[in-house]
Amino acid sequence: MINDPFKIAYDLFPAKEIPFMESAKTIARRTRPYEGLKIVQNLPITTEALHKIHVLYLGGADITTTCPSFMDPKHEALSVLKAAGLRVSTFDDLPDDFDIVLDCAAELLGRVTPKMGAVELTGTGSNIYAETPNLNYPVISVDQSRVKVLEALFGTGDAFQRAFTTLTGEDLHGRDVLLFGYGKVGQGIAYALRPYGCRVTVVDTNPAALDIARRHGHKAIPSVDTVAVEQAAAASFVVVTATGRAGLVSKHYASEPFLKAAYLANMGAEDEFGADFAAEAVMVNKKPINFAIDHPTRIRFLDPIFHAHHMGIELLRNFDFTPGLHAFPDFMAEQIIAEWEVHFDINVEKALWADQTEVLGG
Structure with a gap:
């Protein structure tokens, strides 16, 4: 059953537009894969992001959310998080006892030292992590994979x-x-x-x-x-x-x-x-x-990126990465792209040279 605070996200975005998050929610409800994990996520607080946060919430994670400095949280999304009882923090108020950092633009670097590591979404953040001397934990870069093409x-x-x-x-x-x-x-x-x-x-x-x-x-x-x-x-x-x-x-x-x-x-x-x-x-x-603007990136293009961000959690939990930056694995990225192509009936390579309206949809 959908938790009432998150209803607005379901009203705005049909399930067919978010196949990865829909599947992840089903698994999260059944298996609680993030039980016992303390996770801080720095991500634009938008109504689109509510689906991603809901996956972590259903999966049992102890979540704290921050919003990147380059934008203000969207009021509707912020209200949902507060109604669900989830912590929304400023950078200055963060404790430093998290297992995993889910970062955007490396803004949690120097503010939090995760026990297991970090997963970074952006090229900007990946560059910053890569150039940080003596980084003492692993960082997986979703940007350094073909899944970011989407x-x-x-x-x-x-x-x-x-x-x-x-x-x-x-x-x-x-x-x-x-x-x-x-x-x-x-x-x-x-x-x-x-x-x-x-x-x-x-x-x-x-x-x-x-x-x-x-x-x-x-x-x-x-x-x-x-x-x-x-x-x-x-x-x-x-x-x-x-x-x-x-x-x-x-x-x-x-x-x-x-x-x-x-x-x-x-x-x-x-x-x-x-x-x-x-x-x-x-x-x-x-x-x-x-x-x-209200909907910065259409959710069908965010859904696979959100999924890869979460897959980074499993990589950090199950594999022994050395400190420093690591690219999100190619084989996992290709699997995500293949599944996305099948779901939306789009060939990514051909679409790059096709009429744009065929790709973006309504």
Whole structure:
């Protein structure tokens, strides 16, 4: 039976959109797999996330939830957690006696030292954990697996397009877009802009990423070509950052050309524009713009990522990982993708080159 506090999540999202969470809830009710585990989860507190939290709750976990600094908790979701009697904490009020950290953007690093380890969702957080010296526990990176294609290439790109048009009321058709970063998120944004005929210029440090951008039909500029980057910024309708690197623009470029663009938009968890840009000069005060709308990422793209986040718990419990960052296992990622493809009748590789509306649905 569904607990009343979580009813809103079930009303908003049909079960067919969340096959992994629905299956996990059934198992959790029967087997209580997280009984006795103290888990702290740092995750955007949205109505979508309620399904993920409900799995942990039904599975017997002692859960504490925090919300990442780059967004405010959604009121409806926060009310559900409080009604269910679950702890919602600020970073400053966290104890340091958790078994497992389920993190986003590595914001619990240095605040909590888990007994078993951590599972990180994002590229930004994975980079931070990887660059942390003397990390004394294992961290599994969901981002470093192909399962993130579902969220980043499809979900986040779609979320950027919906957020930008919702917040600005502007028509994106035929616009010039300067895009920093051509990893999974950057590629997803470019993919989502394809139906609008946008002229996308990509800036990246990685020659391989620039080659991919060119093969996708975009202009590509090496990040070290300061003059070309600044000229492109001045000529752009919108400049979008998606590198996962804090302060990137201020560190390497003059601000004046960027301020000539009609809009500056950040899609990273960090402030990628940096100190040379006032908060009001960037959309949503430099926070990721997708989290400024009610449903940042469609739940069908989040569901498999949530599932992988939870699978990280079992990996940490059952295998002896050395301290440091570890990629989520390829074979597990491929299984998740295969199951998702069957459920939604979508071939991921073919969908990348198909009409976008076939992939995203209604």
